[in-house]
Amino acid sequence: MSEKISKAQYSPGLFDITQDIIGGLPIKLIEHWLESAQTHDVAVQLLTPYQVTGYSVSSDSTGLTRLTKQKGLLEILVLINQPKEIVYGIGMAIGGEGVGIWAADNTQMFYPASISADTLLSALLTMEDEISKNCQISIGIGAHYGEFYYISGGLYGLEADTIEAVAENDTEGGEIVISQAICSRLPANNSFQLTKRSDLLTPIGDIFRVLDGNRLAQVPGINKNYPIPYSDSFYADLVEYENRLNDTAFCQALSAKYIAHKFVVLIERESKAAESHEVGIFTNLSISAMMKDIGMRLLPQSHGMEIKVISLLGIYTFDSANAALEFGKAFRAELAKEDIACRIGIDGGAALVFDLSVGGKDIAGMPVNVASKMAQDKGEFGKLYLSYGMREYVNVSGFREISYTVSGVEMIVYEG
Structure with missing residues (x-):
């Protein structure tokens, strides 16, 4: 090439296709790039209107391989639905917003810079507590404070890509890791116990595991309105199935x-x-x-x-x-x-x-x-x-x- x-x-x-058909690709922005000199200065100029500063927080589920051998597909969808409702409910309560469409078992949220780092960490610890108590699936979480490009509902840029990859590839169930940039924003007398992940070398600096610390004073409720990927009719059936997991006939009807x-x-x-x-x-x-x-x-x-x-x-x-x-x-x-x-x-x-x-x-x-x-x-x-x-x-x-x-x-x- x-x-x-x-x-x-x-x-x-291709560039006349409507956005609902092209999906999440910012097709008009790509067209502007292709018609340009395609230099670094042009790239910066096109990206600048989309630049945001804050926290990118990604999660990935663990234990799905084992569960897929034990449970049917619809039940698996119910099970991965539950942590997402907790992540979104607590995240929204402190001022975060969902990024993208949470179609798989991953989640991503953006939190503005106005949120303090200690509030964010307390929220993440609260999320893991609630998921551990209420869900069969556990998640690993990665968080970074930095600059990103918010385009067509997705976060782009080296920093967003890096912390998303860390969450997906380098965390275990129940684990929270944060970047050096978040550590630097914590108050000097904070309550959090951190340990450096010496096995990880990243473009965004050192990564630290959060071992313990203050939780939120009140636990926000779950929020079923996370960036739901499903159509209204399918989601309604999925919620109904969650209440009728032992109803074999209903499960067979939905499967068919x-x-x-x-x-x-x-x-x-x-x-x-x-x-x-x-x-x-x-x-x-x-x-x-x-x-x-x-x-x-x-x-x-x-x-x-x-x-x-x-x-x-x-x-x-x-x-x-x-x-x-x-x-x-x-x-x-x-x-x-x-x-x-x-x-x-x-x-x-x-x-x-x-x-x-x-x-x-x-x-x-x-x-x-x-x-x-x-x-x-x-x-x-x-x-x-x-x-x-x-x-x-x-x-x-x-x-x-x-x-x-x-x-x-x-x-x-x-x-x-």
Whole structure:
């Protein structure tokens, strides 16, 4: 791929697509970038109106792999719903706001700079207490104070990316970690017990684990109006199911209504370096738009459906295993033409595809988890991976069989 991305590399009508179809991509902002000189100064100029200062707080669930072996998909959605209601209820009570759509088991909130660091830490400790007492799923939390870009409902920038990655990859259930920037904002006589995570080296400085400290004087109630990903009708059914977990007939009726056998293609492309982080934001947004464009061109041929394109990731579903495989190969070839490598995981099974409340779709189910483990956790860029179950649907003779353990799960996969 050339250093400067041209608008001519996209389908002519891409930038005329309405925002509800394009999803979370800031398509008009990307268009302005593509029509510019694409320099650092231009990137800063375009980003400045979106700059905010405050706290970015991300969380990620633990224990889902074990629970997915014990419980059905709808019950899993109920279980990951509960911590999100607590995180949002307490966060909103001290002045925070939800970031993005909380479609998976992750959360992200932004807190303005006017909130004191000790209030934030007390709130985070209170969250973990309430989740420990009331939920079967635990979460790890990462928090950082800094400058971010708030664009199309998402936080962008090196600092936001770093603390989100720390929360997702480097925390355990019940753990809270904070950056040096938050430590520096704590009053000298604070009550919090901190210990440095010497195993973590990050672009935002030292990371500290919060061991103990003051909780909020009053525990705010849960808030069911967190950035809910589901349509009103599906969310109503999910809430009803939470009250009828032992009603087998109701569970079967909901499963028949929402769950179907799908083949899932998960594509993660490489991140592209740039002369500055600001330029890198636009470079990677432009490549995400390119992935959106490629999918829109290829999907009609294979009768597939795009679920989402977000950051480095694209997820697609198909009714046919062969169509899924051919789409994955074609997508890989299209990205390779632009000198962009990707890694792809494909699995089939029970999945739930649901409409988002703000338009667009998302997905839940084991095929997504398996595809992610193959591609993102263990995969090499340039390679395509089929799950062991896919051998029942497609010819795997041209693939190399490999085995490994990831997240405590033994897997046999086919690499090609």
